[in-house]
Amino acid sequence: MSDFLQYLISGLAVGCGFALLASGLVTIHRVTRVVNFAQGMFAVVAGLTAGSLLSAGLPHGLAEVAAVAVAGAAGLLVGLIATGRRGTSAQSALIVTLGLGFVAYAVEIMIWGDNPRSHPGLGGSVQFAGAFVQKQSFLVIGVTAVVFAALWLFFNRSYPGKALSACASNPYAARAVGIDVTRMGLVAFALGGMLGGTAGVLLTPMLPISYNSDVLLITNGFAAAVLGGLNRPGPALAGALVLGVAEAMVAGYYEAAYQTVVALALMLAIMIWQSSRRTALQEETAR
Amino acid sequence: MTPVVPPVVEVGDLVVRYGTATALDRVSLTVGAGELVALVGPNGAGKSSLVNAIMGIVRPASGRVRVSGRVALVPEGRQMFGDLSVDDNLRLGAWRRRGRPGARDTSRVYEVLPELTRVRHQRAGTLSGGQQQMVAFGRALMAEPDVVVVDELSLGLAPMVTAGLAEHLRSLNAGRGLAVLLIEQNARLALDLCGRGYVLEAGRIRAQGSADELARSAEVAAAYLGGPATTAEPGGSGPEGTGPDGTKRGAAKGGGTGPGGAVSGREARP
Structure with missing residues (x-):
């Protein structure tokens, strides 16, 4: 029972990290219709930057916030390159983000090398219902809850948040009322970068990362995000938590190497289900 | 025919192209402060391109769009x-x-x-x-x-609903001096509501004049009002009178005064 609880909580924590990453994907896709394949890179950059800043003597908190800001800047840069030119299609921008993800590999290897790195998080563990759980797991869960609440407030209660939603809902009408849709897309990319960065700084103490960890992160983040059709953060959060727990259970009771297979299988199943549902809806509408 | 009041929208020799296709070819029109102006034309005439150019959504290849004051759009659909x-x-x-x-x-x-x-x-x-x-x-x-561009007021709406909305437009124009550029396929509605109008076809202004003149024009009546040719050619200055359906039409609101001073003028050039 204590093993189960331990896997469950650590799985929830990792799932929260995936959820943050997925929420960045969703934010960018909602506003720009671009599937940002560079999303995992933001987490890697922030995780590695936080480690470097902590090594340089910056205190905890400040180092992580600075790393998240760097990821936000990386998001802005990716957005500028991928969507800054007027008239760029979402499909073209998707390819650009994929390419930028590979370019980032070279930059990351130059700065941090190719060995996995980690940095100390909230050290120690606590005994909880007989299970020993890392304090970092509770930190990840708590921060994710706060971030999702803040995101909800931003999109549902603030004027700029409503304007971002308006761009997602109807870009033509948004332009007609004077909203700069391209600029809002860049805001979404910067926000997506910060969300990915938050995932990176929180997960790195639990899962050492290297330049190519973005593949694992984007696979899981994308699997979670597709659950909400890449547009709804709520289902993405639910999907990410299911994914995190499923992977922790597979790793705990069976074999860690099959974790990614779980994510890929889940993503595939959801995409097949969604496409068959969409086809059924289209047929219904056509009647 | 030009308005006697200062224009809030002035479009001059506007050319809009999408690749090699020309959507608007040297289009010129004006909307005076407090005026109700109609722009009628069939599908594919370039009406939406003109709207987008006025709103700054598309960039013209040449020509000018000058907006004095604030412009807002009631978009098609x-x-x-x-x-x-x-x-x-x-x-x-x-x-x-x-x-x-x-x-x-x-x-x-x-x-x-x-x-x-x-x-x-x-x-x-x-x-x-x-x-x-x-x-x-x-x-x-x-x-x-200061001016509202209304793109296809009647599209997909029941005649009763359209009539109610037209009444709202009329009262906003009369009560607040709001200038209106009404872009419509329903020429009867547009010419009944507005004092002055333009006919846009294949990206060019084919006719312009008072609503009465346009309604009486043989070409316009046959193409847009579903009626037989009547009298005058458009483009001249004819008397105010009755509409094509026999109803009394209001005069152009050209003498009205616009609200406040211009606060956010805009001029677009290629």
Whole structure:
């Protein structure tokens, strides 16, 4: 029972990290219709930057916030390159983000090398219902809850948040009322970068990362995000938590190497289900 | 025919191209302060390109678009932010004025369009076509415009609903001196409502004049009003009179005065 609880909580924590990453994907896709394949890179950059800043003597908190800001800047840069030119299609921008993800590999290897790195998080563990759980797991869960609440407030209660939603809902009408849709897309990319960065700084103490960890992160983040059709953060959060727990259970009771297979299988199943549902809806509408 | 009042919208020799296709070919028109002006034309005439050029959504290849004061758009097909509430749709209409005190106060729109009050918290995507058109109106009014471009007022709406909306436009024009450029396929509606008009075909202005002149023109009557040719050629200056359906038509509101001073003029050149 204590093993189960331990896997469950650590799985929830990792799932929260995936959820943050997925929420960045969703934010960018909602506003720009671009599937940002560079999303995992933001987490890697922030995780590695936080480690470097902590090594340089910056205190905890400040180092992580600075790393998240760097990821936000990386998001802005990716957005500028991928969507800054007027008239760029979402499909073209998707390819650009994929390419930028590979370019980032070279930059990351130059700065941090190719060995996995980690940095100390909230050290120690606590005994909880007989299970020993890392304090970092509770930190990840708590921060994710706060971030999702803040995101909800931003999109549902603030004027700029409503304007971002308006761009997602109807870009033509948004332009007609004077909203700069391209600029809002860049805001979404910067926000997506910060969300990915938050995932990176929180997960790195639990899962050492290297330049190519973005593949694992984007696979899981994308699997979670597709659950909400890449547009709804709520289902993405639910999907990410299911994914995190499923992977922790597979790793705990069976074999860690099959974790990614779980994510890929889940993503595939959801995409097949969604496409068959969409086809059924289209047929219904056509009647 | 040019208005006797200072123009709030002035389009001169405007050319809009999409790749090698020319959507607008040296189009010129003006809308005076407080005027109601119609632009009629069939599908593919270039009406939407003209709207987009006036709104700064597309960049002209050559020519000029000069807007004195604020311009707002009631877009074709309503174009709601369907997931957002009516209130939020209206507030976003004030985006250009954000930061100004009271800019997002929607109460002035509910005074003009009281029908929207009871659906203010409803998602705009769930409203009927007529209600959505009213929201689109209200959203445009939130910008406190000097001129409103109304793109296809009647599209997809029942005649009764369209008549009610036209009445709203008329009273806003009369009460607030709001200038209106009404872009319509329904020429009868447009020419009944407006004092002056233009006919756009294949990207060019084919005729212009007072609504009466246009309604009496053989070409316009045959092509847009479904009636036989009557008398005058468009382009000249004819007397105000009766519409093609025999109803008395109001004079152009060209003598009206626009609200306030120009606060956000815009000039677009290629």
